Amino acid sequence: MSLNLLYSAREGIIGLKRARMATAITISTVTISLILLGIFMVLTLNVHRIVSNFRDQMALEVFIDNSLSSEEIRLLEDQITQEEGVAEVLFISKEEALERFREEFGDDPLELLGENPLPPSFQIKIQQAWQTPEGIEDVAKNIERIRGIDEVVYHQNLFRMLDRYSRIIIIVDIVLFSIVLLSAILLVSNTLRLTIYSQRKTIQIMELVGANQSFIRRPYLIQGILQAGVGGCIASLVVWGIWRGIEFRFPHLIEISPLLLLASVFLSLLLGFWGSLLGLKRFLNTT
């Protein structure tokens, strides 16, 4: 590290101590902005996770001819597995279907009818790329054409509703995220300007004595990055703390990725750099 860079780092840190109030305001602003942004991101990601899980769990019920032998059923399973859009095929035998019926409804058809009327079936999960109303319809039609298939049942309306609401959630998400991010950038850059404004006399003197622009900028960029970095770390800790609190009361309701917390700190460093650069533009060449 060159002497000049060491000097800039030292000046940057000393500058923070000198402008204590402005520093405290900047760190608080960064912290609050990033907590809001962090909470928003955690909620958004979890809403998407829940929607995605729900989609994954939606399956096609494929009822097959009651008279097929187990060998024919095995061949049928292979044929369905090779169909486009099929992710997973689960065979449910007549006995398993009866067991499920008993669990679900409490009645025993065997007692009532003297025989098991439930047909064997396949439960088919759909690949993610095909989880659209049109995609599912295509998969269902293709399977329906296979010999030995009696009927394909799925909740078409539910799929359509889920798809419509997912689109709305994504649009609302993008709009809200842009607003929150833009507010955070403006708030942070304006607050960093406050720190720089409080040291404008030093900048003026640097220009007077012949310091070049990069030398003048450096301590303030370091200050901006430090302030925003501290704010970012505090914000990440607070978001993590809130998540731990929720996790304690409602386990597995919300998931949080350590990457998200790291991204928050990285974002804060970028905010600090940009904010200081913008703030400096205003105060350079003012002598």
Add this chain to the structure above:
Amino acid sequence: MIQLTEVWYWAGENQILSDINIHVKGGELLCIVGPSGAGKSTLLRLIHMEIFPTQGSVIVADYNAQMMTEKQIPFLRRKVGVVFQDFKLLEDRDVFENVAFALWATGVRRKKIKKRVFQVLAEVGLSHKRYTLIPELSGGEQQKVAIARALANEPFVLLADEPTGNLDAESTEEILELLKRINGRGMAILMTTHKEDLVKTLPARMLQIREGKIVG
């Protein structure tokens, strides 16, 4: 060394300077005298290249205002020392740090900084107060710190904008004596003042400025 030829300066619709022709030779002590608002400070700002002429030419050593790039300005300022009526010192730092600041800012090495700061502080007679904070100094002493800072980078000319404007009679005399001494060892000084009687005590060439024009 410094050559202003047919310089005009307008700030928006206001004409601040008109048809200024000044030549400052090496080692010269030139005083520009005129009332407040006559354009004295504007003249110094043109030489320091904080502002540029609307018309005419300003040449300071090898630097021509018309061909100046943004990157060249710091290099010119290292060779043109400047002091002001309001000192422009960093009040939260001591004398040593204020003078050293000019050297740090221009990339001078640590060892050389210490040596140079001691030299200039000795020259202005403030070695004994090198670790005193600025607010604890008198006005005259603060101006001496400003002069020491201006001299730190070994400029070829010192611009002094009303350097005694905020000082009492005793401090004024001390500052003028110091400026005479600095000029005596060969450094050119261009000083502005509104007090004509001050200039009479100096071995200086005098120019009168009124309403942006040199009148005598």
